[in-house]
Amino acid sequence: MLSPDLLHEAADRFGTPLYVYDAAELDAALGRVMAAFGEARVFFAVKANSNLGVLRRVADAGLGFDCVSYGELCRAEFLGVPGERVISNGPAKSQEEYDLGARLGVTFIVDRVDEVGLLPPRSRALVRVNPALQISTHDHLATGSAASKFGVTPEQVPGVLGALRDGGHRALGLHVHIGSAIRDAQDFTAAYERLSELRGQTGPLEVFDAGGGWGLGADLAGIAREARHAAAVFDAQLWVEPGRYLVAQAGVLLTQVIGTKCTGRNFCLVDAGMTELIRPMMYGAAHPLTPLWQREPVEAWDVAGPACESGDLLARGVPLPQPRRGDLLVVGEAGAYGAAMSSQYLTRSRPAEVLFGNGEWRVLRRRETPEDIWQAELPGRFSPHER
Numbered sequence: 001m002l003s004p005d006l007l008h009e010a011a012d013r014f015g016t017p018l019y020v021y022d023a024a025e026l027d028a029a030l031g032r033v034m035a036a037f038g039e040a041r042v043f044f045a046v047k048a049n050s051n052l053g054v055l056r057r058v059a060d061a062g063l064g065f066d067c068v069s070y071g072e073l074c075r076a077e078f079l080g081v082p083g084e085r086v087i088s089n090g091p092a093k094s095q096e097e098y099d100l101g102a103r104l105g106v107t108f109i110v111d112r113v114d115e116v117g118l119l120p121p122r123s124r125a126l127v128r129v130n131p132a133l134q135i136s137t138h139d140h141l142a143t144g145s146a147a148s149k150f151g152v153t154p155e156q157v158p159g160v161l162g163a164l165r166d167g168g169h170r171a172l173g174l175h176v177h178i179g180s181a182i183r184d185a186q187d188f189t190a191a192y193e194r195l196s197e198l199r200g201q202t203g204p205l206e207v208f209d210a211g212g213g214w215g216l217g218a219d220l221a222g223i224a225r226e227a228r229h230a231a232a233v234f235d236a237q238l239w240v241e242p243g244r245y246l247v248a249q250a251g252v253l254l255t256q257v258i259g260t261k262c263t264g265r266n267f268c269l270v271d272a273g274m275t276e277l278i279r280p281m282m283y284g285a286a287h288p289l290t291p292l293w294q295r296e297p298v299e300a301w302d303v304a305g306p307a308c309e310s311g312d313l314l315a316r317g318v319p320l321p322q323p324r325r326g327d328l329l330v331v332g333e334a335g336a337y338g339a340a341m342s343s344q345y346l347t348r349s350r351p352a353e354v355l356f357g358n359g360e361w362r363v364l365r366r367r368e369t370p371e372d373i374w375q376a377e378l379p380g381r382f383s384p385h386e387r
């Protein structure tokens with residue numbers, strides 16, 4: 001994390017709430033991933049942080065992009081990332097995604113049997129397999145469980161690979177992504193083993209894509225060893241798609257205390273909440289909170305945002321020194337799925353995003369204005385795609 005002095009400086013210069021990224025942390029995470037997965041092709045899951053400034057840095061480090069929407073593919077195109085370094089993923093792709101993906105020459109991840117018939121001619125494709133396991137994460141983050149909408153069953157794999165080849169496509173291999181923020185590395189081992197069992201039916205393949213989902217502090221070397229082993233079973237090249245691991249610790253959300261309220265519970269009201277960071281509300285995610293003030297006494301506080309929603313809480317029962325209006329609170333591990341999931345609900349402007357690197361600040365996204373938010377509602381400002 002950047003020093004308290006630098007964070008105070010950022011709040012003074014750019015205001016709060018504010019996403020602050022540390023270039024050195026980002027580079028360190030990139031370095032850890034490259035060291036563990038050296039020979040693999042690494043595709044950054046753009047959904048985790050789609051800011052162009054962050055993406056440019058990731059692309060410059062040689063990573064490809066894993067895109068899950070038309071807009072994310074547009075970002076890849078805008079940055080000039082070559083198609084062979086782009087994956088198009090998602091359970092229900094739009095025609096726009098197929099058309100742009102074809103133009104860019106991306107690799108499509110086939111997520112269901114009838115998607116084969118929708119692919120553009122002569123596509124490169126991987127088949128996403130759902131191993132239907134118990135996954136050690138929040139239900140909404142588990143994609144490799146039987147109840148999840150993602151992927152085809154292991155039994156469907158030979159048929160889908162055959163259909164791809166019959167359809168004139170290049171069936172590169174298999175893909176598995178079992179979820180996000182996974183706590184138990186054994187889940188990856190189990191998933192890779194389930195896929196490896198298919199080797200007798202698939203024969204050798206060009207690519208084994210082991211997905212992402214690595215929790216912070218995960219045993220990266222261990223996960224890499226298992227993934228490499230599975231790729232070797234298929235005589236395939238290993239691909240991976242990390243998101244959170246690469247960017248979460250490089251970012252914090254800086255928020256300011258608006259006031260306090262003691263009504264049986266102690267509420268510390270801050271200027272960021274569910275519209276800036278929805279993970280606590282959506283997944284019960286616990287983000288580390290660091291107060292940039294010291295005072296007595298230290299008591300348990302519920303940290304609540306400004307939205308008119310009773311679920312708008314960043315955390316409950318956190319030990320904090322007595323807060324005062326204007327104090328700064330740092331919400332850690334917010335570089336992934338933070339700004340990317342922020343919303344304009346309540347016509348709240350999405351925060352600015354700034355990066356500190358080489359001793360200077362760069363604004364990666366200016367704070368939105370209310371006018372930015374209603375732009376698309378003004379007559380004559382509809383997009384050319386409007387039907």
Ligand SMILES: Cc1ncc(COP(=O)(O)O)c(C=O)c1O
Pocket residue numbers: 045047048066089177179180181211212213214241242243244245336
């Ligand atoms: C297909 C796919 N790949 C990779 C990721 C990245 O996951 P994470 O950010 O947990 O590494 C995701 C995110 O859920 C995903 O949906």
